[in-house]
Each structure stands twice: as C-alpha cells, then as structure tokens.
Amino acid sequence: MATRYDPFQDMDRLVGEMFGSARAAATMPMDFFRSGDHYVLHVDLPGVDPGTIDVNVEDRTLTLRGERSAVEHDVQWYLRERATGSYVRQITVGRGMALDKIDATYSDGVLTLSIPVSEDAKPRKIEVQHGGRAPTITQTVEHTAEPSPR
Template structure:
C-alpha cells in the first residue's frame, strides 16, 4: 500500500509539472475585464523588452508576440539553474465586434502589458424614449 501511494503521488507531481510547463511555455497568462465603456486585457510579460512586443489585430483576432531572453544568452556563462521560461511568448484573443480596435491603446508597466479597448459607440447602451399615442 505504501508503494502504491508513493507511485500515485509521484505521478500526480509529474502530471502537474508537465501541465505547468506547457502552460508557461505556450502562452502568457491574462486577465480580461470591463470598466464602464472600456474593455481591458492585462497580460503578464515579465522580463520582456517593451520595444520587442508586437501587437496586431486582424479580423477581430488580437495577437500579442514577444520574446523573453535569458541574461546569459550570447555570453560564455556556466549556467547552474534555469527555471524561468525563455523564448517566444504569444497569446491570441478573439475580440467582439462591439469593440473599437482602431482606438486600442497599449501600456507596459512592471512586467504587465495592459490593453485598453473602448467599446464601440454603436454597441454602448442607449436610452430609448417611448412615445405616447
């Protein structure tokens, strides 16, 4: 029984590590939320040079691409441990037609890319008057 419990626990740890690695290497984590007439997307991009962030919108598909380099890249370094992910990072988000992507603004601060997309005026709630008679 002890051997089986240890084996199951080891398998659980291995599975968690595989999925965690896949998540970290395939894309950046994000939060999306709306405040009043603006839609925001916060994307974690720690250690990224802001000049190397590429943002495109094509047919309502927002794509963010960047590359995280290791400090020792290109140097003759004797690397001891490498746990931080490096290499290309990308994330795609499908946007609603109700967003005005022509007025999208991007800001990078403390490792977080914040995208601010206004809600299109035609999609904003409006009051309809009721006529009498």
Template sequence: MALTFDPFREMDRMAARLMTSGGTQRSASWMPMDLYRAGDHYVVHVDLPGVDPGSIDLDVDASTLTIQAERTLGAADGAQWLAQERPAGRYVRQLSLGSDIDQDAIHAAYEHGVLTLTIPVAERAKPRKITVERRDEQGQLGAGDRATADAAS
C-alpha cells in the same frame, strides 16, 4: 550552494520544449492574463516580466488581436548553467475581439512587467435609452410628447 536534482522536473521541462514549435514559440501559459470590463471598455493585463518592451508586437487582423513578445536569457557568453527555470523564447497569445469593439482606439502600455491593453467598446454597442412616443386616439403625438420625440430624433 547545494542544488537538488529532480528527474521529474527535468522530464516536464523536456516535454514542454518538445511541444513548442522548435522551442521558439511557447504557449499562452507563460503569458497569464486578466480580462475585465470597466464601464465602456475592456481591460487586459498580461504578465510579461523580463521582456524587452521593444520586442512586444501587437497586431489586429479582422477580429483577432495577436500579442507577441520575446524574452531572452541574461547569461554571459560561455556561462555554465547550474539552474535554468525561467522561460525564454518567443511567446504568442491571441484574443478574439467581438464586432462591437473600437479597434482603432485600442491603447497599450507596458509598465513593471505588465502589458495593459485598454479596448474600448464601439459607440454602436454602448447602452442607450430609447424614448417611447405616446399618441392620442387620433394617432397624433401629444404636445409634450412631440417635443420629447423631436429631441430624441
């Protein structure tokens, strides 16, 4: 098997290792994500291929959701590396949650290397209709309008 040597790739790899905190925590660039709103909840998909599900740690502190995961190398002890391009180590990503999120009902699932978070919108933040009362000249509610207003309260 022939391998080519690219000195610039090696320099990029070394620079990336130096920018991490001691090589143990990496940036969010290894944890790509998609985020979208579907009806009354948000959905986050985070790519975490090769991560042991037991190493995934999710915390909510005030309005910050922290995702931590660890990926270990799969080589036997004493192995001589010929190429090592897949990232390994502990990774952290933080998301700011708005005040209109139901933090107690966040759901997480990990399947096929993808962590999926379902984050519901709090009841107080969901859209709703407000009934407008109609009053006559004396300031009284009309008979039909009173029933609508009573039902709305």
C-alpha cells in the same frame, strides 16, 4: 563511496530542457474584464524587452507578441526555470469592442490594453413618441380629364 546513477533524473533534466522553456514561453497569464465603457486586458510579460512587444488586430483576432532574451550566454546552468524566447498569444474577441481605438501600455512587466466599448454596443435610450390622439392617414385622389372624342 560511489555516486549512484539515476536515469530518471537525467530524463527529467532532458525533458525540462526540451519542453520546459517552450512550455513556459507559451504561457501569458492574463486578466480580462470590463470597467465602465472599456474592456481591460492585463498580460504578464516579465522581463520582456519593450521593443519586442507587438499588438496586432486582424478582423476579430488580437495577437500579442513579445520576446525575452537570455541574459547570460557563456555560463554553466544549474537551474534554468525562467523561459527565454518568443511569447505569442492570439485571442478571438467578440463584437462590441472598438478595436481601432486600443490603447496599450507596458509597465513593471505587465502589458495593459484598454479597449473602448464600441458605440453600437453601448446602451442607449429610445424615446417613445406619444400624443393625445392617433395619427390620421389621409388619401388624396386626383381626377384627370378624360380625352375628348374626336
């Protein structure tokens, strides 16, 4: 029995090799929410070496980087869906976050950033002054002596 040649199978394999790992490496699934007086960002980075994780802030842009290295080098792959390479994601964040006070942790393949709400963005109560009568405005006029004729 002869093996049947399927050109689409080879094409699918080539496209997967060329774009599959790049596409998967470019994704960083994340959740972003506010809890009390902190914003929280959870980013999935499974298998990323913690030493390669970099969190950088410039102006209002938050940049996240990480890298996952290939585990096996001298093998014949039959299926390779787990992406290797660099992960990079940039997020432009709005005002109201204290970006100089970010706390970052990496545990169980999840990078967690905790960003405090900035003091300017926190709600505050404005005290309204009140009294029994309206304030009085007074004006004082000083008279100066006119120069005497000579």
